Amino acid sequence: MGFYCKKKAPASKGAELKKKLDRVFSQYIRLRDMLPGTTLFRCISCNKVYPIGEADCGHYINRKHMSTRFSEVNCHAQCRQCNRFDEGNMSGYRLGLVRMYGETRVAYLEAQKYETRKYGDYEYEELIRHYKKEIARMLEERGEKITVLSKKIGVKI
Template identity: 40%
Template sequence: MTFRRTRCKHCKQKLEPGQRLLHPGCIDEFAVEEAARIERKKAKEALAAAKVERAEMKRRKEKSLTLSQRKARAQVQVNAYVRLRDADLPCISCGRFHQGQWHAGHYRSRGAASNLALDPRNIHKQCQPCNTHLHGNAIAYRAGLIERYGVEYVEALESDNDSRHLTAEEVDAIRDEYRAKTKELKGRP
């Protein structure tokens, strides 16, 4: 059993017998409001569809990244973490504080020891002149490591020649781990 509408859909006043949905005077106003409501609904659906499309594009883009691109993205996160971790320490090579740019310098270069490229034990805060102009300032870097951590630490780094072939998932996990650690050091949730 269906119930017959007894109130106007627009003004909510009682309908006279024989009137179906609206009072005759409400038809124009109702049509304008209904058109605006339909337009808002279409705009909302378009926004939702665009959001789904952006998420799909992002997923496809992530999937198409090469391993070297993933490693570069992970390296950015690890370097940011190292610079924050060592923020209150001087340059590992020259031992000075300055107002210039700080790098995350590798003791063993990424080319010579790619297995240590994403290992924070091999990366320390280094001033831009030592890292760039002095090509890492390796002798002073080694002395700084020995002073800070001891000879065993340095020898362990120097003898670590294990070949580690990381998968894309492992590299992404490293990136996510150091992104979280960086946020934690910054004090953000």
């Protein structure tokens, strides 16, 4: 009985596009949630202020649910402590969402996770283009270069 290495099948174009959209969308969310005139953000869950370089793109509804994975209501800048070590601090996250959007909108978001959503390659490509444009627009409006946010996504600033 010999040992062998099983070759990993190459990732589909859709999987690569999803990974790229995850990166671009995350950058967009963190830039969107920066406090005006600063490079700081307020964590949606614990309400503390941190430098933008310490932000994660936190998801209230888990990323495995494609129906809300790229929802701008579902995703917000979140400190690494809350997102990675406090299991998302979901009770704090929900309170932050209710403050921002109201109970009805949060209840609707919670119901959306049960919907089935599949993206085609064209949809991924269009969303990537859209969010790259939004990032470039926001950076230009702010007159800032924030390399921690823009270096990996190919936005020319």
